[in-house]
Amino acid sequence: MVRGAPVGAPQGTHKAKRSKTNPAPVSSTAPQTAQDMALPPRRCVQVSEKEQSVPNRDILTENPTWDFLNIAGDGGVQGGISPGAPSLLCNFPVPSPSSERDNFQPPWQNLQTGLENDLDNHLDVGMLDSLSWLENPKSPVQAPSTGGAIPAVTHDNMLSAPKSPTTTGNPSGVGANYDTQNYDNLIATEIDRALNATRPSDSDAFEQYLLKHFIDILAPSFYPFDSKRNPYTAVYVPLAGRSSALRNAILVASANHLVSLGQFPPWAMEPYRSALKNSLRKSSNCADANYMMAATVLLSIAAEVIGSGIGTWSVKLEDARKLLFDSNHGSLGAKGKFLRLHYTWMAVIGRTLWAPGLPVMPLTDPPLLNDNHESEVELSTEQEQWFGNLPDYSMLVLMRTATEFAQKVGQIPIQADPIQTMQQMLPEITDLIISVRMWQPKASSAMEPYAKSVLDVGEIWRQGLLCYIYTDICSLSPSNSRLSQCVAAAIPAIQRLTWMQCVLWPVFMIGLNANNQENQSTIESSLQKMNFAHHFKTPLSLINILRKVWSSQGSSSKWWDIMSECGLELNILL
Numbered sequence: 001m002v003r004g005a006p007v008g009a010p011q012g013t014h015k016a017k018r019s020k021t022n023p024a025p026v027s028s029t030a031p032q033t034a035q036d037m038a039l040p041p042r043r044c045v046q047v048s049e050k051e052q053s054v055p056n057r058d059i060l061t062e063n064p065t066w067d068f069l070n071i072a073g074d075g076g077v078q079g080g081i082s083p084g085a086p087s088l089l090c091n092f093p094v095p096s097p098s099s100e101r102d103n104f105q106p107p108w109q110n111l112q113t114g115l116e117n118d119l120d121n122h123l124d125v126g127m128l129d130s131l132s133w134l135e136n137p138k139s140p141v142q143a144p145s146t147g148g149a150i151p152a153v154t155h156d157n158m159l160s161a162p163k164s165p166t167t168t169g170n171p172s173g174v175g176a177n178y179d180t181q182n183y184d185n186l187i188a189t190e191i192d193r194a195l196n197a198t199r200p201s202d203s204d205a206f207e208q209y210l211l212k213h214f215i216d217i218l219a220p221s222f223y224p225f226d227s228k229r230n231p232y233t234a235v236y237v238p239l240a241g242r243s244s245a246l247r248n249a250i251l252v253a254s255a256n257h258l259v260s261l262g263q264f265p266p267w268a269m270e271p272y273r274s275a276l277k278n279s280l281r282k283s284s285n286c287a288d289a290n291y292m293m294a295a296t297v298l299l300s301i302a303a304e305v306i307g308s309g310i311g312t313w314s315v316k317l318e319d320a321r322k323l324l325f326d327s328n329h330g331s332l333g334a335k336g337k338f339l340r341l342h343y344t345w346m347a348v349i350g351r352t353l354w355a356p357g358l359p360v361m362p363l364t365d366p367p368l369l370n371d372n373h374e375s376e377v378e379l380s381t382e383q384e385q386w387f388g389n390l391p392d393y394s395m396l397v398l399m400r401t402a403t404e405f406a407q408k409v410g411q412i413p414i415q416a417d418p419i420q421t422m423q424q425m426l427p428e429i430t431d432l433i434i435s436v437r438m439w440q441p442k443a444s445s446a447m448e449p450y451a452k453s454v455l456d457v458g459e460i461w462r463q464g465l466l467c468y469i470y471t472d473i474c475s476l477s478p479s480n481s482r483l484s485q486c487v488a489a490a491i492p493a494i495q496r497l498t499w500m501q502c503v504l505w506p507v508f509m510i511g512l513n514a515n516n517q518e519n520q521s522t523i524e525s526s527l528q529k530m531n532f533a534h535h536f537k538t539p540l541s542l543i544n545i546l547r548k549v550w551s552s553q554g555s556s557s558k559w560w561d562i563m564s565e566c567g568l569e570l571n572i573l574l
Helices: 049-053 109-117 180-194 202-222 231-240 244-260 266-281 289-306 314-325 333-352 373-387 393-414 418-438 450-473 481-496 504-512 517-534 538-551 559-564
Strands: none
Touching (some): 231 244, 231 289, 231 333, 289 314, 333 373, 333 504, 373 393, 393 418, 393 450, 481 504, 481 517, 504 538
């Protein structure tokens, strides 16, 4: 076995087999038993005030220092481990970075060497001659010994599972025909291209391992609702076949997730980050270069949920806006429309998370989406096809309207007659509140059992948006009866929902206004379950912020004050 590779990772085809008469040398640092291999609980690293004041603002690839902040308060969640969670097993010997790292030659180090020697930086997807090891893995990635919902890495469905829609008789992709008869053949071809092999080597094989971890483990964790229409595999993976930057972003996300699972040392991610930075610096003559770069940015933002979800996403998102909406509208068909939809969700949610006082101005909607009925219809169709109407696009429209009012309210103090300005806005704000209360979610197109949860998902979003309107527009305190009613109405739906990926934002908004211990415990428990199931650390960041808000209820401080002190932004844009 190649040292440093997780169990189940390819070991190359040119290594001599060991026999009983020719045993492999035993490393002095290798653990001998499963007990020895158990990693200690993650510790909360205290960051100095100086470091906290200067966050790493690399636009895409730098993992901010804030991932290692104390993201759990005292008591329930400690150092990123859910209460009662089993210790994660490290599937490979990890020498001490300070003493033995210089002599340690893991297979992924070949990637860094290859980048230095390959002037053309040919990092397109598909570097292996054979997919035999992918179709018949020797051993799967190990999940925690008990509990959790990390699926086994079987990889059996990768080449056959449909990944994106067909477009029949409509090259622009409008009104995509999701004909199941042709769907499998089209996507099997796309994934075959993405995994086509040309240069066998240990580093290339390990990259294939990371790519398959993304397809089989990470993408379903991001989006569990429909394996046949998962946008992370149906859009991002095929596009990665044409973009080395996007491919490297996928590798970074997979490596980061393996770190969270305890199967990858944190310092071993650096070559993948370096490869991503190098590929981003290289210009591309591809006709769809802007789309590819925008896809890289959006995926990088979404993948931050694996870490603490605390960083600086606004600069990245602004770059994605310029790349997407300065490009030819129909050049990528359905995939291009999905990228615009994904950006729109991130931009609207991002507005609600904006911490006043940060140096970057709040984002604005792209001109394409303002008062453009045709674009609204297209995005509504894309929402149903890619996200299964969990929630539907009309909720996004209501959210966007609410953020516009919040911005106007924030500008009232500088108006010539602020009282009159506020009075003129009251009827429209009232209409918005009525619209949210009367909103009814559309039927979901997701697979069962997720489709049955459409009413619970809709109720959580409704109450979360009402909480945002009452606090950010109407300036009501959590003790107000209207907010108490919103929290009480949402709690039963939160208790019934067993997955949180599409409701992180409204659950956070509801949690900010939960003012009794029972409701607070319900919200905290739901976030802990997501951390336990997928080993994403962002839910723990939300718990930490909520605990600080709950402990300061009655004061004039807001949740964003906690973030502003560090100059950071909360990322729950998944």
